[in-house]
Amino acid sequence: MFNGALMSLFTLVLISFAVSGCNSDDTTTSSLSPELEKGKQIVEGRCFACHAQSINGAPIVGNKKMWQKRATQGKAVLVEHAINGFGLMPAKGGFDDLSDEEISFAVGYMLSQVGQ
Ligand code: HEC
Structure with missing residues (x-):
């Protein structure tokens, strides 16, 4: 139970890192014409x-x-x-x-x- 909750929290953190990482890449490459x-x-x-x-x-x-x-x-x-x-x-x-x-x-x- 405890382990499962910890794992899903861990996964969530990983996903949010991945998502925000992609976003910042997008803005740096597409902000200039x-x-x-x-x-x-x-x-x-x-x-x-x-x-x-x-x-x-x-x-x-x-x-x-x-x-x-x-x-x-x-x-x-x-x-x-x-x-x-x-x-x-x-x-x-x-x-x-x-x-x-x-x-x-x-x-x-x-x-x-x-x-x-
Ligand atoms: C070897 C040094 C040097 C390099 C390399 C250089 N510049 Fe300059 N640039 C100057 C200097 C010094 C001035 C100021 C000239 C003055 O006002 O007498 C200047 C001024 C300018 C100005 C203003 C002109 C004006 O009418 O006020 C522009 C625009 C400019 N440079 C564009 C560029 C561009 C684009 C590049 C790269 C391709 C570049 N410079 C590379 C030295 C350089």
């Missing part, structure tokens, strides 16, 4: 070389204060600057293998991180 997900991978894999720590004054991803004025130029201008270079920002961050579209995804992700 495919474009933002691609952008995130490019930003974290490449652009973070400078944009994670403000190397040479690069605006830090997620820092609203640093992005406020830049964001007012609009996404198209920011993408153009990222593709062709701007001040101390090298063209495509120095990653010539990235397509213009990939840069656009990356800038889109950067803007999404400051609520733009």
